[in-house]
Amino acid sequence: MNLEAFVLGCGGMMPLPYRHLTSVLLRREGDLFLFDGGEGTQVSLRRLNLKWKKINAIFVSHTHADHVTGLPGILMLSSQVDRTEPLYIIGPPKIAEYIETSRKVLDMYINYPIVVKEITEPGVVYSGEDFYVRAFPLKHTKTCVGYTLEELERPGEFNPEKAKELGVPCGPLWSKLQHGESVMTDDGKLVRPEEVMGKNRSGRKVSYVTDTMYLPSIADEVRGSDLLFCEGMFTEEYADQAAEKKHMTARQAARIAKDANVGKMALIHYSPRYSDYELNGILSEAKEIFPETVLSRDRMSFDIPYLD
Numbered sequence: 001m002n003l004e005a006f007v008l009g010c011g012g013m014m015p016l017p018y019r020h021l022t023s024v025l026l027r028r029e030g031d032l033f034l035f036d037g038g039e040g041t042q043v044s045l046r047r048l049n050l051k052w053k054k055i056n057a058i059f060v061s062h063t064h065a066d067h068v069t070g071l072p073g074i075l076m077l078s079s080q081v082d083r084t085e086p087l088y089i090i091g092p093p094k095i096a097e098y099i100e101t102s103r104k105v106l107d108m109y110i111n112y113p114i115v116v117k118e119i120t121e122p123g124v125v126y127s128g129e130d131f132y133v134r135a136f137p138l139k140h141t142k143t144c145v146g147y148t149l150e151e152l153e154r155p156g157e158f159n160p161e162k163a164k165e166l167g168v169p170c171g172p173l174w175s176k177l178q179h180g181e182s183v184m185t186d187d188g189k190l191v192r193p194e195e196v197m198g199k200n201r202s203g204r205k206v207s208y209v210t211d212t213m214y215l216p217s218i219a220d221e222v223r224g225s226d227l228l229f230c231e232g233m234f235t236e237e238y239a240d241q242a243a244e245k246k247h248m249t250a251r252q253a254a255r256i257a258k259d260a261n262v263g264k265m266a267l268i269h270y271s272p273r274y275s276d277y278e279l280n281g282i283l284s285e286a287k288e289i290f291p292e293t294v295l296s297r298d299r300m301s302f303d304i305p306y307l308d
Helices: 041-047 071-080 095-105 160-165 172-178 217-222 236-244 250-260 279-289
Strands: 003-009 023-028 031-035 055-059 087-091 114-118 123-127 131-137 145-151 205-209 227-231 264-268 293-295 301-303
Touching (some): 003 227, 003 264, 071 095, 087 095, 217 250, 227 250, 236 250, 250 279, 279 293
Parallel strands (some): 055 087
Antiparallel strands (some): 003 023, 023 031, 123 131, 131 145
């Protein structure tokens, strides 16, 4: 099952001609999950030719303008296609008021269900058959949350040779064993799944953290992520300003990535004070602590493979 991440924008505070506001789309086979949506989000969706009509859920970190002002356009555009599936919008307090007020003021024509859920405590906020999305608290100038999408463990690999040795013929009984059912052979022998299946294999984990001051607790929340999107808004030169505005430096983000033993960190949500060239300074500072760091760029994509 493919799992891909697309950076729709990597900037903070204000859009620039070459840098849209922070937004990430995860595509997991036919499911699409959008994390934040500032103005211009639709531009990257279109340029990447992503099937925005199929977005299942939108996860909002907080209600500052640079993270939500693109949502009304997405809601209205979705009414121009034949959509019957509900769109879930999940975020901290005020997100329901923002969506409802936008609908009224803009007199939106919405022809599909919108389900808004406000997060009042950490925990699972959305789930599917074999995955879930969990929210956890961050610390910013207003209520803000981070998210992780985590897959459940997968069954181990099936050993056909072992099944044959135990007298299980190729066919429907193999399928039952692979789905966790015990089976009976023609000679009356009971064969259990654990006799022909390897150990469970890990799922994948993607985390999204932006607009927060450094908190050691974040490492616990994102631990073991295959890919961590994490704010690295400033270089250490502006550490005092970062603390005042409750943002993180690249070094602080790297410390979280290292402590959490993540596979890769993609820095995101850069201050508009930095040109694209100057972002190399942010990257260098982060890599000194966590070498597996990359700079997110608009319309960059990441493939997240299984480790086993």
